[in-house]
Amino acid sequence: MQVLEIADLMALARRRVPRMFFDYADSGAYTESTYRSNAADLGAIKLRQRVGRKLSGRSLQSTMLGQQVAMPVAIAPTGIAGMQRADGEILGARAAAAFGVPFTLSTMSVCSIEDVATHSKAPFWFQLYVMRDRGFVESLMQRAEAAGCPALMVTLDLQLVGQRHKDLRNGMATPPRLGLSTALQLASRPAWCFDMLRTRRHRLGNLVGHAKGADDLTSMAQWVASQFDLEFCWDDIAFIRERWKGKLILKGVLDAEDARLAAATGADAIVVSNHGGRQLDGAPSSISKLASIAEAVGDRIEVQVDGGITSGQDVFRALALGAKGAYIGRAFLYGLGALGEAGVTRALDIIASELDTTMALCGERSIADIGRHNLEGY
Numbered sequence: 001m002q003v004l005e006i007a008d009l010m011a012l013a014r015r016r017v018p019r020m021f022f023d024y025a026d027s028g029a030y031t032e033s034t035y036r037s038n039a040a041d042l043g044a045i046k047l048r049q050r051v052g053r054k055l056s057g058r059s060l061q062s063t064m065l066g067q068q069v070a071m072p073v074a075i076a077p078t079g080i081a082g083m084q085r086a087d088g089e090i091l092g093a094r095a096a097a098a099f100g101v102p103f104t105l106s107t108m109s110v111c112s113i114e115d116v117a118t119h120s121k122a123p124f125w126f127q128l129y130v131m132r133d134r135g136f137v138e139s140l141m142q143r144a145e146a147a148g149c150p151a152l153m154v155t156l157d158l159q160l161v162g163q164r165h166k167d168l169r170n171g172m173a174t175p176p177r178l179g180l181s182t183a184l185q186l187a188s189r190p191a192w193c194f195d196m197l198r199t200r201r202h203r204l205g206n207l208v209g210h211a212k213g214a215d216d217l218t219s220m221a222q223w224v225a226s227q228f229d230l231e232f233c234w235d236d237i238a239f240i241r242e243r244w245k246g247k248l249i250l251k252g253v254l255d256a257e258d259a260r261l262a263a264a265t266g267a268d269a270i271v272v273s274n275h276g277g278r279q280l281d282g283a284p285s286s287i288s289k290l291a292s293i294a295e296a297v298g299d300r301i302e303v304q305v306d307g308g309i310t311s312g313q314d315v316f317r318a319l320a321l322g323a324k325g326a327y328i329g330r331a332f333l334y335g336l337g338a339l340g341e342a343g344v345t346r347a348l349d350i351i352a353s354e355l356d357t358t359m360a361l362c363g364e365r366s367i368a369d370i371g372r373h374n375l376e377g378y
């Protein structure tokens, strides 16, 4: 099969990854309306075609958080990426490093912080869930610092979990249900199974040996479920800001009022995000909130975005509406599930090539020149 667009990687991943893990990526909370609108609202934004402009010497180079990037796209943190493909987080970090874009490792990764640091050359960013056990949170920050992570991304929109029906139907519950249906799902994907058998990385790597009583799949799931913190609030960001010397990113801001509060914490960036439609079903798409948030705080804090980005055209739309950079979640996971490290590289290549062509046909030669003037009706 010719891989020409992210949809092709998605189709390949569907064939290779057991249903429970493929669906885990391809799902949103409840009716999935927000998951769908992330993509639909991006697609509805029309680009302004320009002609007669010199287009040689184009460059996608830019910066995110002051870091030089080959294009203003980063890989979003995604839990258990190592279940889409054996050693998935290491493969993702390597592909991102070789391409020259940031990779963000989730707290809920299969490969641990230390493992990824050992097996990938470039520094990566670390995503933190603020759990009830603040001692564990502090130790995660220390581990990320020791591993050389230049940026910490604190996720704000998961104080409790929005239900995904597909996960419950597939046995991805707490604790996981490993019944006949799961066995059949795995048996129908032998290449995935063989790959998984040759790695020792099958658990939540950041928890093993660090979270008390969380050793096997069941106890880990229970530990995580017991750790969501309903008491978490803006004051807790001060606790983190005091302890984290590097760049601080706050992820999951979807409202201009919250964006102002986020900017006041001393964080360096926010990610306009609804967690890929996996949390508040019925929330607006992130792209529909981007412009108002960028207007409200863009002069004080770097504004980034994620949600539904599956093409270079989407990245261009995000930049035009005021984002300094965009993250890919599922586009990364599909590449990983489909072809491993080569698939992640392919996903990044596709997006870069589309972004370059889009930029040119809109009459621009550099990322810094992209703005609202490139959109129809803005």
Ligand SMILES: Cc1cc2nc3c(=O)[nH]c(=O)nc-3n(C[C@H](O)[C@H](O)[C@H](O)COP(=O)(O)O)c2cc1C
Residues within 6 Å of the ligand: 024, 025, 026, 038, 076, 077, 078, 079, 080, 106, 107, 108, 127, 155, 251, 273, 274, 275, 276, 277, 278, 306, 307, 308, 309, 327, 328, 329, 330, 331, 333
């Ligand atoms: C399977 C999956 C797992 C995710 N796990 C995490 C996570 O552990 N931490 C986090 O902050 N966000 C997580 N997210 C949200 C992503 O970081 C990001 O916000 C979202 O995927 C962006 O939307 P997109 O997938 O449409 O690109 C996850 C998303 C997916 C699809």
